[in-house]
Amino acid sequence: MPMARPSPNPPEETATASDLTPASLTLVSIPGETPEDADTYWYSNVYQGDRLAQLTPRSVVLGAVIGVLTCATNLYVGLKTGMAFGVAITAALLAHASHGLARRVAPGVAGRPLSPLETCSAQTVASAAGYATGGALVSVQGAWLIVTGQHPSPIILLAWTFLLSALGVLFAVPFKRRLVDHEQLPFASGTAAATTIRALHGTDPDASVRLRMLGLGGAVAGVVTFVRDGLGRLPMALPFPGGLGGISLERLGFGLETSLLPLGAGALLGPRVTTSLWLGAILLHGVVAPRLLGAGLVSDKEEPFLAWSVWPGAAALTVASLVHFAWDARVLRRGFQGLFSRRASAPHPVDAVQVPRRWWLAGVALLAPGAVVVAHVGFGVPVGHAALAVALSFLLCFISCRVAGETDAAPVGALSQVTQVTYGMLLPNNVQANLATAGITVNAASASADLLTDLKTGHLLGANPRRLFLAQLLGTLVGALAAVPLFFLLVPERAVLGSEQFPAPAAFVTAGMARVLAMGLDSLGPITRSAVLWAAVAAAVLAVAERLLPVRASRWVPSPLGMALACLLTPSYALCLFLGGAATAVVGRARPALSERRLVPLSAGLIAGEGLVGVAIVLWRTLW
DSSP: OOOOOOOSSOOOOOOOGGGSOHHHHHOSSOOOSSHHHHHHHIIIIIOOTTTSOOSOHHHHHHHHHHHHHHHHHHHHHHHHHSOOOOOHHHHHHHHHHHHHHHHHHOHHHHOSOOOHHHHHHHHHHHHIIIIISSHHIIIIIHHHHHHHSSOOOHHHHHHHHHHHHHHHHHHHHHHHIIIIIISOOOOHHHHHHHHHHHHHHOOSTTHHHHHHHHHHHHHHHHHHHIIIIISOOSOSEEEOSSEETTEEHHHHTOEEESOSHHHHHHHHHOHHHHHHHHHHHIIIIIIIHHHHHHTTSSOOSSSOTHHHHHHHHHHHHHHHHHHHHHHTHHHHHHHHHHHHOOOSSOSSGGGGGSOOHHHHHHHHHHHHHHHHHHHHHHHOOOHHHHHHHHHHHHHHHHHHHHHHHHHSOOOHHHHHHHHHHHHHHHSTTOHHHHHHHHHHHHHHHHHHHHHHHHHHHHHHHTOOHHHHHHHHHHHHHHHHHHHHHHHHHHOOSGGGBTSSSBOOHHHHHHHHHHHHHTTOGGGSOHHHHHHHHHHHHHHHHHHHHHHHSOHHHHTTSOOHHHHHHTTTSOHHHHHHHHHHHHHHHHHHHHOHHHIIIIIHHHHHHHHHHHHHHHHHHHHHHHHO
16 A cells, blocks of 8 residues: 655644554564554554654753752762662653643643643653763763763863764764664563553553553552662561572672662563573572672672673673674664665655755765864874774664663673773773773763663654653753763862762772773783683674574574673673563463553553652752
């Protein structure tokens, strides 16, 4: 059936939730036997970017305000704990609630209710500003201050933060069609955000059920988070009794997390990835760790065992993703042909709403040289090496996007070590260049994964992808303008880092890694080098088996990315993810209809509830 080409400048219509297509309110995957079939179904039944207002001034302003708040929160939490909150679901809820309040207080100013796609745009701006932009400040720039004793100039750091984050957004564009549209990777936070927005806007008979489940999950997770983090009445994990190989299970990290967020994330990720992750945790922490710790080959007295296991984890993530990258070369080449092609007509009508090739080419042509110049002028990286770091980051962005799609965790710390190892060999004994090039990877990889997470939300809601791309770019600008001054305000000098106020664990770990890796892989011990080799081989074998075996057999092959991620997480956290994935498998087999109506919104609520209450607790403690 022929499909009309979308108008380039659709009017901001006032369609209500009852006018939304049923598919955009229910589907968590797009049906179709081939990628072309899925594209056709999405374009005909889900896409509504030309019917509803999307990237409006009020959605941008609302997202920017929320993004500044969450940016401040994540910067503070990062300096305290080294962690950051994902803000996609939180931003969607805050946008909807704050605009609803504005309509009650000043209805003439606030205007009509936000459309689902306006909420999605506000969430995208806020997510880019609050999560993807400032991560490198906490780790890499904090490490730079530790190593050098001084900040770079504010202008340099502002340009550095924005250029690399915006470049990461551009780097993700060629991967969107493959990972989001065709493979339909879960991107659990993106799926949860779409489910949240649907529950807030839906009016069909099942909408009230989804909204109640969303609220139930949010309330339960919020209460648990308040009792644990606010009142201090609940530990982060309940350790298991007993031991393995003479090492207690508590020391090995086995226990039950009191956080419900990984339970919800695991339910959205599904059983295969979470089972692989738990299997990896059992092998690493239940078999390898007791032997190494018991024999004294690895010590956890000064730093946790995860500080060692990150090395084989980074190797496995990188190798498995490179295998997928090589296998997808033909498909990715088609995506690049769409960007570089001179043909006036797109091969499929859905391509007309994707990011135009002239935007991508102009953006890369402008931002990549700008990043190289800032790396050279501001951080002393030789021009050729800076250009190589930018090119390497493009490949690492693909790895970050794929891992985030399958596991809902962008492994930017592990990927930055790939860059650090590379420059430990290319520029030995140059700690500053090692840190600067790692910063390129961290900024770009974070922004790439965040863009595809937001595009996953938009894809399920039927949003126009190119407008979400613009919203993401606007968010990176807002985030840079907010995060850099806040960083200078919170960390005026070197003495602040490592203090009781700001322990800055991520900054000290990054600085230590840079000092070690500036010496090259030879500085690693023989046990670590052996673990890196075996992890790389195992990941390659599993990744190839995924591709070569028939579908019925390949689904029983453990996910190499899931198993690799176990090297970066505590086993208690991996167990919660597994329990969530197991719940999805049981419910999906026993009552398939309940999965979409109840389990998905309940899982989204668990993620949203902990995120909202966690942010509120941090803000309360910061202000009072």
